[in-house]
Structures are given as C-alpha cells and as structure tokens.
Amino acid sequence: MTPRERRLVRDSFPIIREEAGPLSLLFYGRLFEIDPALRPMFHGDIARQGIKLMEMLAAVVNSLDQLETLTPVLHAMGQRHVAYGVVPAHYAMVEKALTWAIGQALDLDSNAEELSAWRKVINEIGTVMKDGAALVEPLSQGDQ
Numbered sequence: 522m523t524p525r526e527r528r529l530v531r532d533s534f535p536i537i538r539e540e541a542g543p544l545s546l547l548f549y550g551r552l553f554e555i556d557p558a559l560r561p562m563f564h565g566d567i568a569r570q571g572i573k574l575m576e577m578l579a580a581v582v583n584s585l586d587q588l589e590t591l592t593p594v595l596h597a598m599g600q601r602h603v604a605y606g607v608v609p610a611h612y613a614m615v616e617k618a619l620t621w622a623i624g625q626a627l628d629l630d631s632n633a634e635e636l637s638a639w640r641k642v643i644n645e646i647g648t649v650m651k652d653g654a655a656l657v658e659p660l661s662q663g664d665q
C-alpha cells in the first residue's frame with residue numbers, strides 16, 4: 522500500500538467506527554445474500570460479532586505502517602477460523618461483502634480511490650489469515 526492509501530484508510534476510519542452498528546448489519550446482510558449457506562456458521566449475536574470485527578479493524582488501522590507486527594495475531598485468527606469451518610474459498614466472499622459495506626458506510630462509488638485502499642487492507646488481512654490457516658491445516662489433517 523502507498524502512503525496515500527494508508528492515509529485514506531486512516532482518515533476514513535473514524536466514520537467507519539461511528540457507523541459500526543449499521544455497517545455490521547450491512548456486511549452480514551450482504552454476505553448472506555452472496556451465499557446463504559454461510560448463515561448457519563454464525564452462532565453468536567451478530568451485533569457482538571460486528572463489535573469484534575470493528576476492534577480487529579481498529580488494530581489493523583493503528584498498525585498500518587507496520588502491519589507485519591500483526592502477523593502472529595492474524596495467523597492465530599486464521600487458525601481459529603478453520604475451527605469455525607471456514608475454508609479459503611470463503612474469504613473472497615467475506616472480503617467482497619465487507620468492502621461493499623465499508624463503501625456504503627462511507628457513501629463511496631465502487632471505483633472510489635478510498636474504497637480501493639480499503640479493499641487492499643481487507644484483502645491483505647484475509648491473505649495473512651489464510652497463510653496462518655495453511656500453517657496448521659496440514660498438521661491437523663496428519664493427526665487424524
């Protein structure tokens with residue numbers, strides 16, 4: 522990511538935080554529209570789940586200049602997601618729904634520069650989570 526993209530993400534985060542409630546609802550609504558089969562994977566309260574997602578995004582935004590410091594956290598998160606039943610193919614759908622919801626919260630066109638900066642951040646998070654998941658998957662399969 523370029524310094525400009527990082528700035529666009531950082532500057533827009535306060536609005537996203539303010540809109541956290543509606544944004545989460547938009548995100549899950551869009552996700553379950555893209556693939557209704559994902560709905561049963563979520564057992565907890567969607568609002569609480571949205572708060573966790575926002576906390577996670579806040580940590581990422583705070584560390585944008587040294588995202589590698591979050592690698593262990595993101596790897597562990599990717600590994601927890603394997604236990605939730607998440608497979609790599611799910612990530613593209615989540616990334617799409619989340620980027621779309623952010624665009625709605627910020628009232629952006631789909632080709633806006635700010636949105637493409639956010640898309641990069643979300644894709645990067647997903648990539649590191651998948652890397653983390655891949656580190657344990659072969660081991661757990663071997664254990665069975």
Ligand code: HEM
Pocket residue numbers: 559562563564565566570573574577598601602605607608611612613615616643646647650
């Ligand atoms: C950009 C990628 C993603 C981010 C930032 C993210 C973030 C989170 C966070 C912060 C949690 C809270 C629990 C924890 O930290 O372990 C969580 C839980 C969860 N996530 Fe994700 N996630 C991502 C990708 C996915 C994908 C691809 C799926 C597949 C559908 C998924 C499904 C779930 C489920 C099922 C839970 C548990 C919910 C429950 O217990 O009800 N996530 N996610």
